Amino acid sequence: MSGINSSLARKYAMALSGLFLVVFLLQHFIINLTSVFSEEVFNEISHFMGNNPLVQFVLQPVLIFGVLFHFMMGFILDIKNRKARSQGYAQNNGAANSSWMSRNMILSGITILSFLVLHFIDFWFPEMNYKYVQILPEDPNRYFEEMVHKFENVIRVITYVISFFFLMLHLLHGFSSSFQSVGLNNKYTRGIKGFTLAFSIVVPAGFIFIAIFHHLNA
C-alpha cells in the first residue's frame, strides 16, 4: 500500500473533498440567505444557477462527484478502521480524550446523506424533471414560490433543522480536521480553528434560520 492507495493519500482525499464541499456549502448558504432579504435577487440567482451551461453541465456534475466521493471514501475508511480493532474494549472512556463529534463522524455523515436524499427528492429531482424531462417553459420568477411552498410543511422544517444540527456536528470536527490532514498545523492553526468553529456554527444555524423564517412567513 503506497502512493494513492496509502492511508495518508486517503486522508488527503477525505480532507480535500471535504474542503471542496465546504466551499459549495458556503455559496449555497449565501444564495439561500438572499431569499430572506429579496425575492427578486433570489429568483435571479436561482435562474442563473439553474440555466447557466457552465453551472449545469460542469460544476453540477463535479459537485455530485465530490459528494459521492466524500461519502464513499468515508464509508471505506470507516470499514477499514473498524477492521483494525476486531475486539473492542470492555470499558472505553472515549469522552476523556476526544470530542463526541470526532468519534461519530460516520453517524453525522449518514444523517447528512439521508438528508441529501430527502433534499434531492424535494428540490433537485423536480427541477431536473421540470427542465430536462418535461421541458417546461422557463419562468425566471418561479423559484422563490416553489421554495417557500416546500417550507409550509412543519415536518419538513423539523427534519431540516435536525439535519442541519448534524451538519453542524460534522463540520465542528471535519472542517478544522481537514487542515490538519493536509499538513497545516502551525502558528496559524489557532486562527484556523477559530474561523472553522465560527463557520461550523454560523452556516448551519443560518440554514436553520432560513427554513424557519420561510415557514413562519408562508
Added chain:
Amino acid sequence: MNLTLKIWRQANATSKGEMVTYPIENVSPDMSFLEMMDVLNEQLINKGIDPIAFDHDCREGICGMCSMYINGEAHGPDRLVTTCQLHMRKFKDGETITIEPFRANAFPVVKDLAVDRSAFDRIQHAGGFVSVNTSGNTQDANNIPINKHDADKAFDAATCIGCGACVASCKNASAMLFVSAKVSQYALLPQGKVEATDRVLNMVKQMDEEGFGNCTNTGACEVECPKGISLENIARMNREYLFATVKG
C-alpha cells in the same frame, strides 16, 4: 484501600479470553499501579493460580514497556504518565478497576495483559534511523549548527517511547502519532534530511501493512500519550509524505 479488579485473562495468543474479577485488600495509596499488580500476583501464586502476565521493565516511565488499558484509558486516568508511574492514590477506596490489554489487531495479545508490539519495531526498521558511517570517520553531530527551535521540536518528537498508547487510545487503532514522531525527529534535523524521502514512504508503507487504522484527527492519542507527543507531528508527516510522493 480495598479494590475490586476486573482483569482480562487469556492463556495464550490463540485462546479465548475473558474478564475475571479479583478483590484486593489493604492496597497502599502510595503504591504504583504495577506494585499493586505485583501484590495481586503474589496472592494469586500463593493460592496456586497462574499470575497475571503484564509487560514492564524500567518502572521509571522511560522504557515504554508497560501498557494496560485502565478504566477505559491507556495508562489509566492520569495524564503524561505511563502505568508504572500511575499511583493508587488516583483511585478511590472501594472502586472497581477494569484492566485490559491494549487492543489492536496489529498488537495481538500474547498472554493476559501482555501484547506483541513488534509491529512498531518493523516500522522503525523500515526507515526510523539515519545511516551513519561508523568506521572511524563519523562526524561529530555538534559540528552541524541547528537552530534551537528545530532542535527542540526534534527532541520533543524523540521523547516518544513507543509504548503504543496512541494506538490503544485511537478509535481506529491508528499508529500515526508514533510513526509521525519517528519521522519528525529526523525530518527536523539536517542529518535526517538525506534519507527523508525514503524514510517517510517506507515507514508509512510498513505502518499500512501492519494493519493499523487510519487517523481521523480525534486527538485521543495526543491526550493519552505519556510523553505529550503533539498532533503537530502528524501534520508534519503528512507534509513530508506529500512532498516525498511528488518527488518520487
